[in-house]
Structures are given as C-alpha cells and as structure tokens.
Amino acid sequence: MLVFYSPALVVALVSLAVSGAVEGARERILCAAFAAHLLKRVLEVLFVHRYSGSMPLGTALLISSGYLFLLAMIYVQRLTRGLPEPAVDLLYPGVLVFAVGNTGNFYHHLLLSRLRAGGGDKEYKIPRGGLFELVASPHYLFEIVTFFGFAMISQTVFALVVAVDSAVFLAGRSSATRKWYVSKFEEFPARVKALVPYVW
Template sequence: MSSFLLSFVYPPPPSVFVTAMSAISFASLANTGAAEVRGQHLNYSKFWNAVTSTRSNAGSRRLPSREGMLLLYAPALVAALASFAIPGAVVGERARWLSAALSIHFFKRVMEVLFIHQYSGHMLLGSALPISFSYFISTATMIYAQYLTQPMSEPASDLKYIGVALFFLGLAGNFYHHYLLSKLRKQGEKEYKIPRGGLFDLVVCPHYLFEILGFFGVSLISQTVYAFSFTFGTMFYLIGRSYATRKWYLSKFDQFPKHVKALIPYVF
C-alpha cells in the first residue's frame, strides 16, 4: 500500500515541523467543518453575524468587512510572491508552478475583495488575525514542503500538468460563481437573496465545489503529503460550510428550492 501511494506522492520529508503541520492542518480544518455542521460558525460569516449579539462583542475591535477580508488574504499573497525572491526556494518546474498557483489564488482573492464582493457586515479583529495567520502559515509551509523535495526522486506518476489544468478550472469556476453572487444585490441593498445562474440552480455552494477542485489541482502540482493533507482538510471544512449554508437558506426562505443540494449536484 505504501509503495502504491509513493508512486503518486513524495515521501514525507525528515521534518518534524512539516509532519506536525500536515496533521494539524488536516485536523483543524476538518474539525472546523464539523463545527459548521453543529452551528458553530467562524466569526466572519453571515451566519455568525445573524446569531451573535453586539453586546457579547462590545469590547472587540471591529473592522469593515472589506478591510477584514483583505487582512485574511494579503499576508498569504505576500508569502507566495516572496518565495520567488528567496534564492533557492523555488527550484524546478514543479516548485515554480506551485508558487505561481498559490500567488494567483490569493491575488484573485484580493482582487475579488476589492472589486467583486458585496459587503453588509463587519469582522472582529480578534477573529481575523488567527485566520490570516492560518492562511499565511499554510502557504509558507506548502512552499517549504516542496523545497524539501529537491533531493528526492520525482514520484513515478507525474501529475503536475493535470494539476495545473484542474487548478485553472477551479479558479475560473470559483470566480464565475463569486461574480454571480456579487450581482444578487443592487447598490445599497443589504438583504440576502437566493443565488441564481450557473450551478446555483443545482447546488447552493458551487463556488466551494470549484474551490475544492482548485486545491486538488494545487495538490497534484505539489504531490507532497502536506499539500494533500491541507486539501483534504479544506474539503471537509467546505463540506461542513456548504451544509450550513443550505440549512441557513432553508431557514430564511420558504421558497428555497428543495432539490438544490449543498455542494455536489444531485448527491449532497
């Protein structure tokens, strides 16, 4: 079994840090997904804003949502771009594709925050900082794990070009559905509406589906244990998030179509 897996993945590097981060990333993300199912939402979601009283957070500093979202993504973008400036950090085609994919991913997120997304709430600084650090350390660790593969032989099955194609498919699908979400509300409107168009007619969170595909693309580019651990953790988190999102829409809209699934058309 191990020899079969090693035909697709680099051997785990002799790094206690990367090994620990592989376990921590998967466990923390999967646990956060389970928390979403239980109704314990991250402190920047519309679900959390709807159920949290202002009194309980009166002593916490609030950021406008746009500034808060920039704080989430900008440090990870800097980490990905900085890898190209560090001598010896990005060596070989696979490493260049990985750093490029992570740079493109977070650049897209920053551009969406600035020019695409619509906002109607706020974010607590105390919540934004740990999420921002999580994105930053995950990005840096993925690049470092790839750096540690330099003396190793390539996996028998080279999946990086399949990964590149899957990454751009996920990127395009995620952006398109974010764009559709941004057009739901006219200027000045704050109420939530049922998304329409694209795969929204089949699932409530197609943007999450494409984000998962994009991260699987990144994993196939990297083919490291850490990349797959992070991706599977992200997948479980977004499964929980999509479940919570569908439940929220069902509770808010009597006319929400029951045939629309959470994440996977016709299945879940």
Template sequence: MLLLYSPAAVAGLASFLIFPGGGIRFLMLKLAITIHFSKRVLESLFVHKYSGGMMLDSVVIISSSYLFAAAGMIYIHHMTLEATEPLVDLKYLGLLLFLIGISGNFYHHYLLSKLRKKNEKDYKIPTGGLFDLVICPHYLFEILGLLGISFISQTLFSYSCAIGCAFYLIVRSYATRQWYLSKFENFPKNVKALIPFVF
C-alpha cells in the same frame, strides 16, 4: 477580508525571491499559490459585497492559517526538491484542475456580487451558473482548485491542506443550505449543498 488573504499572497510572491529555481513543478506550485491568494485579495477589493464585519480575533486566526498553509506548502516542497519525482506525475492534471477551480470560483463569486444592488443588505437566492444545482458552487470550485494545487505539489502536506479545506467547505456548504431552507420558504429542494444531484 483583505487582511485574511494578503499575508498568504505576499508569501507566495516572496517565494520567488527566497526560493528561485527548483524546476517546473516548484514554479507551478509557487505560481498557483500566488495566483490563488492574489485573486482573493483582488476579489476582496473589487468583487465581493459584504453584509457585515468580522471579529479581529477571527481575522488573525484565519489569516494565520492561510499564511501557514501557503508558506508551508512552498517550504515543504522546497525541502523535497532533492527527492525523486513521484511515480505518477499529477502536476499537469493538477494545473488543469487548478485552472478550472479558480475560474469557476471567480465566476460564481461574480454572480454572487451581482445579487445585491448598492447599499442593499438583504439576502437573495442566487441563480445562474451552477447555483441552479447547488447553493455553494464557489466552494465546489474552491475544492477543485485546492485539489489541483495538491496534485501539482504531490507532498503529504499539500494533500493534507486540500483535504482539511475540503472537509471545512463540505460542512459549511451543508450549513449554508440549511440556512437557506430556514430563511426562504420557496428555496428549491432539488438544489443541493455542494455536489450536483448528490450532496
């Protein structure tokens, strides 16, 4: 998992040297992307507990897509620095959404890490936080964080990245709920996939 996120985190860090300056919006974007992927690296090292591995070809594809998204958002935003500011400024709303998203995502990842004791591989139904309402609250907060990044940047590419990731996580959360329903007879039917009381 470390290989998935490290290149994008390095791209975020490198952006401060490659593209110094650029104003508050660009600084916020570079910080948000760097924090987002650095958090993932640190969680891979210190929080997550894994039940299995991943094929190398999948790692290369996923890692490349994260790198492309991170570097692309930074580079495309750099190319728009001379353009006029958007009519509706969403960067501070974006910062708020990003902070809520990254905090909620970390908290629910922490809860997931506490499900298994050392050397345990069994799956359990997660509880606590928003797990009592949805099976994938970490995905919900991930979407909020990515939406926050897109609001900070306000470029078509950043919106496309957020929407693409959101659709992917919506499908994944639905599949995860279906898996829990098939695996656990006592899985609570009122627990939704991603959005409390709705989906």
C-alpha cells in the same frame, strides 16, 4: 480579509522573484499557482465582494490560517528537493484542475456580488445562475477543486492533507449555508444540494 490575504501574496511573489528561492518546475508552478490564487483573492476583496455583514474574527482567522498552510506547502515542497519525482506525474493535470477551480470560484463570486449590485442592498436573496441552480455553495465546491489542484501540483502528503482539511471545512460551511437558505426561504428549491450536484 485583505489584511489576511496580502502578506501571503507578498510571500508567494517574493519567493518567485528571489533567485534560488524556488527551484524546478514543480516548485515554480506551485508558487505561481499560489500567487495567482492569492492575487485573485485580493482583487475580489477590492472589487468584487459585497458583504452583507461582518465576519466573526474566529471565522476570519480560521479561513486565513488555510492560507498559511498554502505558504507552508512551498516550504514542504522545498524539502522534497533531491527526492525522486513521483511515479505518476500529476503536475500538469494539477494545473488544469487548479485553473478550473480558480475560474469557477471567481465566476460564482461574481454571481454572488451581483445579488447586491446596488451597493447598499442588504436584503438576502437566493443566488441564481451557474451551479447555484444545483448547489447552495458552488464557490466552495470550486475552492475545494482549487485546493486539490494545489495538491496534484505538489504531490506531497502535506498538500493532500491541506486539501482534505479544506474540503471538510467547506463541506460543513456548505451544509450550514443550505440549512440557512431553507430556513429563510420557503421557495428554496429542494433539488439544490449543499455542495455536490445531485448527490449532497
């Protein structure tokens, strides 16, 4: 995953560093949010994630393509230069939503990594703590929140489509994750939903 995240991080950082590459608060904040998210991803791969097995190449490519869409958001944002600002400005609420999503995602990744604190432990366990008490995949829930934060910062149709697409993809993964837990653990709590606490 490091190979997939790093180029996108470099592009986001270069976009911020090169004079004139990004203009205006919305473009700069969107680009900075991408850089922060991708830097978090790279650091998680290096220091947090403990994998129980390999990921199929198709899945890895599908996930990484989402990050190409993030970079495309920067380009689409650039195309909006000179257009009137939206009537309702969601830039700063979007920054808050992004921060909540990124922080929640990181926290739940830490909880997952602690399941294999010994390093060599490959045994599967039911995650505990945080929103794992209510949903099987809170890290996916917060990833979705992060993508909607990007969409609010950007306020383009393209960014909204990327957020909805990510939500649909991660909802499917969450559902599959819950089904897997139910099949592997008789004691898996029935109250734990797939993605949205108390709902689904």
